[in-house]
Amino acid sequence: MISVDVVVVNWNGSAVLGDCLRSLLVSADRSSRAVTITVVDNGSVDDSVVLARAVAPTAAIVRSQVNLGFAGGVALGIDSTTGEAIVLVNNDATVDPDFIERIVDALDRGGPRRGAVTGHIVLAGSEDDRGVPLVNSTGSEVGPTGNGRDRGYLERDDAPPAPPEVFGFCGGAAALRRSALDEVGNFDPTLFLYYEDTELSWRLRRHGYDVGYAHDAVVTHRHAFSSGLDSPVFTFYNTRNRLVVATRHAPARVAYAAWASALVRMARLATNPAGRRTLGPVARGTLGALRALPRDLATRRRLRRTTTLTSAEIRALITR
Structure with a gap:
């Protein structure tokens, strides 16, 4: 049975980190697999580390003295863990109770050439005029001008499920196969923020791995909490x-x-x-x-x- 390491990268996220960790603890407890949670703290100056230890005392905490960005933080977290599957969740997201089990199961079912699985991410607090939640991401795509984009962005959450394979994974809710990363390499820390998941998806694809989508592995995300969309x-x-x-x-x-x-x-x-x-x-x-x-x-x-x-x-x- 695949062992699982959940990696959460945090930077001054005490306002949201507690909710994230509480949801992950429930999801880990419901999983049939051995799950370890690791919080990578990127040199926070708030009380994130104190909060993480209080909310999730069994979680491992890896501290960086400087802000490595999401890319560097994830790379540090992956290097600090040993699980066969690495599950990534944003610190400003909460996961459904069966999220870990379902996304890792989708990775397992895909076989050794499934390099990653991306989850079903819903936008927190965003609804259409009929009260239906809106989608944040069902994976990533690359357009004809090189622009990376979230598949399904702002679609209604009650739409039919997206196709089960997609170009790339969204780093806010994904499961990665460690053996694939051993072959293609870790996240690129020089990218710091944004497109780090697209870049790694390209490397997985170039080495013949596919990327799956788990419609039933649901995460609710406060989009761009840390940086803001127009900053x-x-x-x-x-x-x-x-x-x-x-x-x-x-x-x-x-x-x-x-x-x-x-x-x-x-x-x-x-x-x-x-x-x-x-x-x-x-x-x-x-x-x-x-x-x-x-x-x-x-x-x-x-x-x-x-x-x-x-x-x-x-x-x-x-x-x-």
């Missing part, structure tokens, strides 16, 4: 990492389109007085990706030599 932090990392990941992995046409769309966006923001606030982080993100371009082009050449997919199979991973 300079979000804009910088979202801009930079979209270009970095497209340069490394996407078909050439998609990579070119990603860079072209970034330049067009900057031009539009520069000529629109209302966009001046956003221009700075977009420009810094684009410049950051430009500085990393030699590294990422070298990574692209290396990946082309080691991938198990044909060019046509890589192109087929892009959602139109």
